[in-house]
Amino acid sequence: MVTIADVARHAGVSPSTVSYVLSGKRAISAATRERVEASIKALGYHPHAGARALASSRANVVALVLPLRTDMHVPILLQIAMAIVTAARGHDHDVLLLTNDEGVEGLHRVARSALVDAVIVMDVELHDPRVPVLRELGLPSVLIGFPADSAGLTCVDLDFAAAAGMCVDHLADLGHTAVALIGPPAGVLERGTGFARRTVAGFEEAAARRGLRAVVRSCEPLHEAVQTTVKELFAEHPEITGLVVHNEPALPPLLQALRGLETAVPRDVSVVAVGPQELAAQVTPTPTMVSIPAEEMGRRAVELLMDKLNGREAPNATLIPPNLTPGHSTAPPPARS
């Protein structure tokens, strides 16, 4: 193994000088710096992570806690995770993957053993058992999602209320007067996932504001369930001409079901989806959608974490503004018959 002493010898300086070249914590003359950097390259030196962590009490590793069973759409989860890794690397940090099946104990362990010096928690529930542990550990942390009580925590999420509102506004602007929200399965709401509730709230608030009739439905992502839901919805509320879908896996079967009902999209009914951008490529017509900015969520989470690690203040709540991309699934409602 190549050590800092080897580099120092090779460059004709002391080990501490090499260390200062690496960290930039003291001024080093350009000549010396270049010589040292050349030696580092020549020898292929990489500082020993453990030694560095021991001496500096900074591991330069952040823990990423993934849920074992997830409410979120899995591909999004992974996209966010990847974005987090990439962003963390940009700040010279690595990412340690933790699952919830080791329980909250795992958080304790990695924190107390100084394996990591910060934590990102994904897919936070309203009453998440990890939240009190985070408070207690006193490590810098960022949550993706909002728990019921977010006092003193740093949370990041898409502004789902605004996203739903944006969908409603889009439909209202087109002239629709009665709309429905097709949300995630009932279980997700019951388990207390914040984003689902915020979508519903935003939907209802916007509908009220715009004077629209509004209906909310949960929906399992199974083909049959979708079909039934849609059929019932139009039977009970024939006046509905606009659908907001916040349920990724249900979108393809939903469009399929509409086709089956001889309901043309967007001629007879308009559909706006909230979900990952890739979904747009998988269905026809290309849906008008508010996309979930996985990359930005990951990046923002890391930036906030780095702020906290560097002693800067971080805002308590970061709501990422939604972005609606027009597609071919929305149009003005059919003329009154």
Add this chain to the structure above:
Amino acid sequence: MVTIADVARHAGVSPSTVSYVLSGKRAISAATRERVEASIKALGYHPHAGARALASSRANVVALVLPLRTDMHVPILLQIAMAIVTAARGHDHDVLLLTNDEGVEGLHRVARSALVDAVIVMDVELHDPRVPVLRELGLPSVLIGFPADSAGLTCVDLDFAAAAGMCVDHLADLGHTAVALIGPPAGVLERGTGFARRTVAGFEEAAARRGLRAVVRSCEPLHEAVQTTVKELFAEHPEITGLVVHNEPALPPLLQALRGLETAVPRDVSVVAVGPQELAAQVTPTPTMVSIPAEEMGRRAVELLMDKLNGREAPNATLIPPNLTPGHSTAPPPARS
């Protein structure tokens, strides 16, 4: 921070004794061990990971390299990753998440800096640029998937050839005489992903062995593409009565398309799928399928890695035998008209 010296003082022993209690590398009397363990619990001691890594030159961390763009079905990827984390924890190791966008350089970095002492690489391609790096680093490593040249490497994967063969056998046993394989998009094959090729090979080999007429088709997972593919397939080969589908996202639209063609499953055509077990719950009829054992793949990979870390010999290739679960999508072919 609580150190080993604090524990030693509390228990009235020397630090080395505490260390030996923890590692079990020397005999310690039962009385002393209990006293030390009590002190550890009382003080809430967790060994400092960096210090431990420095002194023992063992980080007890394995790197998990995920691809950025993936050929595999994303939920499976994540399932395997989670299984790896869980299994690694069972062997007192943690998992560091690496993406490929840092490139092969990231592997070098974590290895040379002793951040990790072993590597698991997922979604290996036939000519994977990471493979030569693994050889060069000399770290214990396990690949999930097979590269073109796997000499000297330890690889784990589902036995896709056997899986495809099992599907063919199932159809042949039911009396089918002409079958087709609906594989992944052409791009996946071209990029040289081993599992796709092995499926094709296994399919053709088994069909030949059983004297079946066999056709192979690639298919994009878009609704329209699936529909076209199916239509063309039956137009060109009306004799086909059995389908093997190795393309997760295409399965739901495929069943849908068959329904559209007034082709009843399994009355007119039988369908066997290769994919994750959860898929079965999302479509009707419940498909007969060979499931991809994500949990087992992750676990086996870790076990092999631990063997190598502990100086034991690990087999070069581990092919996990497939498992066919009968469903309601296969039946004998319709009587000849």
Add this chain to the structure above:
DNA sequence: TCAGCCCATCGAAGCGCTTCGATGCTCCGG
């Protein structure tokens, strides 16, 4: 011309742990 300062660099201590040889027991056989 020299005190005083700052810049660049060095040396050494110490981070918390593991590990190896040394040490003091106890217990056995002769």
Add this chain to the structure above:
DNA sequence: CCGGAGCATCGAAGCGCTTCGATGGGCTGA
């Protein structure tokens, strides 16, 4: 009753790095 074997434990060195105070040389300004 004593030498030697073996068990349980201790002490100290050292892993590779960071960091703090110290040092020395080149300037500046009076």
